[in-house]
Amino acid sequence: MRSFQLLNLIGLVALGLSLRSASGALAGTNELPLAVKAADPRTYLANLSASLQANWPANHTVQLVCHGHSVPAGYFKTPVVDTFNAYPHLLHRGLKERFPHAVINVIVTAIGGEASESGAQRFERDVLALRPEVVTIDYSLNDRGLGLARAEAAWRSMITNATAHGVKVILLTPTPDLAAKLDDPNDPLNQHAEQVRRLARELGVGLVDSLAAFQRAAGAGHPLPELMSQGNHPNRAGHELVAAELLKWWPLLADSTPTDGQNPKSEVRKEPPSSQHLEEGPSKPPASRPAAPRRLRILGFGLSSHFALLRHDHRH
Numbered sequence: 001m002r003s004f005q006l007l008n009l010i011g012l013v014a015l016g017l018s019l020r021s022a023s024g025a026l027a028g029t030n031e032l033p034l035a036v037k038a039a040d041p042r043t044y045l046a047n048l049s050a051s052l053q054a055n056w057p058a059n060h061t062v063q064l065v066c067h068g069h070s071v072p073a074g075y076f077k078t079p080v081v082d083t084f085n086a087y088p089h090l091l092h093r094g095l096k097e098r099f100p101h102a103v104i105n106v107i108v109t110a111i112g113g114e115a116s117e118s119g120a121q122r123f124e125r126d127v128l129a130l131r132p133e134v135v136t137i138d139y140s141l142n143d144r145g146l147g148l149a150r151a152e153a154a155w156r157s158m159i160t161n162a163t164a165h166g167v168k169v170i171l172l173t174p175t176p177d178l179a180a181k182l183d184d185p186n187d188p189l190n191q192h193a194e195q196v197r198r199l200a201r202e203l204g205v206g207l208v209d210s211l212a213a214f215q216r217a218a219g220a221g222h223p224l225p226e227l228m229s230q231g232n233h234p235n236r237a238g239h240e241l242v243a244a245e246l247l248k249w250w251p252l253l254a255d256s257t258p259t260d261g262q263n264p265k266s267e268v269r270k271e272p273p274s275s276q277h278l279e280e281g282p283s284k285p286p287a288s289r290p291a292a293p294r295r296l297r298i299l300g301f302g303l304s305s306h307f308a309l310l311r312h313d314h315r316h
Contacts, residue, residue, distance in 0.1 A: 037201060037204075038197070038200035038201050038204070038205065038206065038207040039200070039204055039205055039206045039207070041206070041248045041249045041251070042251055044168065044205075044206050044249060045134065045168060045206075045249050045250055045251075046251060046253065048062070048133055048134070048168070048250070049099075049250050049251050049252070049253055050253050052095070052098075052099040052101075052102040052104070052250070053099060053101070053102070053252075053253065054101070054102075055101050056101065059101060059102060059103060060103070061103040061104075061105065062102060062103065062104050062105070062133050062134075063105050063107060063130055063131060063132040063133060064091075064092075064095075064104065064105065064106045064107070064132060064133065064134045064135075064136075065106075065107050065108075065109055065127050065130055065132040065134070065135045065136070066087075066088040066091075066106065066107070066108050066109070066110060066135075066136045066138070067109045067110060067119060067123070067126075067127055067135055067136065067137050067138070067158070068110040068114075068119065068136070068137060068138030068139050068172070069110055069111065069112060069113065069114050069115070069119075069138065069139055069141060069142045070110070070111075070112035070113060070141075070142075070233065071086070071087075071110075071138060071141065071175055071233060071234065072086065072087065072088055072108060072110040072136070072138050073086075073108060073110035073111060073112050074086035074088075074089075074108070074110075075112050075233050076229035076230070076233055076234075076235060077229045077230045077233065078112075078230065078233070080229075082229075082236075083108075085235075085236040085239060086239050087239040087240075087242040087243040087246065088106050088108050088110075089106070090239055090240060090242075090243035091106060091243045091246050091247065092104065092106035094243060094244075094246075094247045095247070095250060098247070098250060098252055099250075099252075107130055107132070109126045109127055109130075110138070113142065114139070114142060115139060115142040115143050115145060115146050115151070115154075116137075116139035116142075116143050116146065116151050116154035116155055116158070117146060117150060117151075117154045119137075119139055119154065119158065120154040120155075120157045120158050123157070123158050123161055123162075124161065127158075127162075128161065128162065128165055128167070132167055133167065133168060134167065134168045134169075134170065135158075135162050135167055135168070135169050135170070136169075136170045136171075136172060136208070136246070137155065137158055137159070137169065137170070137171050137172065138172040138174075138210075139151070139154075139155070140172075140173060140174035140189070140192040140193060140195075140196055141174045141175065141177060141189070141232060143192055144188040144189065144192060148191060148192065148195055151192060151195065152195055152199070155171070155195075155196070155199055156199065156203075159171070159199065159203050159205060160203070163203070163205070168205070168206065169203075169205040169206060170205065170206035170207070170208055170246065170249060171196050171199060171200050171205060171206065171207050171208070172196070172207075172208045172210050172242070173192075173193040173196045173197065173207075173208070173209045173210050173211040173212065174189055174192060174193055174196075174210065174211055175210050175211065175214060175233075175234050175238060175242065176189075176211065176214050176224050176227075176228065176232075176234075176238075177189055177231060177232040178224060178225065178228060178231040178232070179231055179232075182211075182215065189211070190211075193209075193211045197209065206249055208242065208245045208246055208249075209245070210241070210242050210245065213241045213242065213244075213245050214227060214238065214241060217241060222237075227241070
């Protein structure tokens, strides 16, 4: 009789443990991030875009950080670093043309040759310490050496750390590598690109699909080698593709300058065509610039002579 009671007790305990385990599993399922759409370029940075249209003294300095490897660091044909033709600088110029009254700093924390694990380790020290409002992350070219699982853990760490501090995040899929087989979905470059797209959807952050932009350009008659400075680094034309995709996340808003205490509107205003795309009618000669004051001309000559001397000394 006692043996029968003991067996019943053991059975009840086992049943209770299994039910507890099942309920825990269900609760864990509810806590997993849902597969939602990535953030919408028209609204994700709308409030920031509105503040960038504010006039002094209602405006404020905006910090934007570009984190990643050699591509955002500006490496073209190694070892040349062509900073002013790389997408962080092109983005900076584009933002200043769009928001002429804004004070914007675009800071590059990228390191050539780095993968996302190392970038995640220094994320708080080198990125969040700058108190940015937006961070871009671009590591997939080099993450092929880490593998998908390790790369995902590092990207998740950076994304969740940034969003926990109220920082907006834009993820970038990789720019091409001419050695990759882009028509093969199992190629590591394509796999990492797809993982970045999935992370953007799951975590609701921004996405710039650089790889897709290059593929569209190739389909439009621009062979990939014409967009590259070397096998795995874009040239100026390639960086322009990335910068153009990034600029889509900063919409120009109508009547949104928050100078009167009202909530900014979110109506997107169509931008006027760039002058470089206007081809109708004869081109006007450039307006003549007024002559610089004599003092400035002398100063300019002095600086030119100074740099010439520096170059002369360097050669010797």
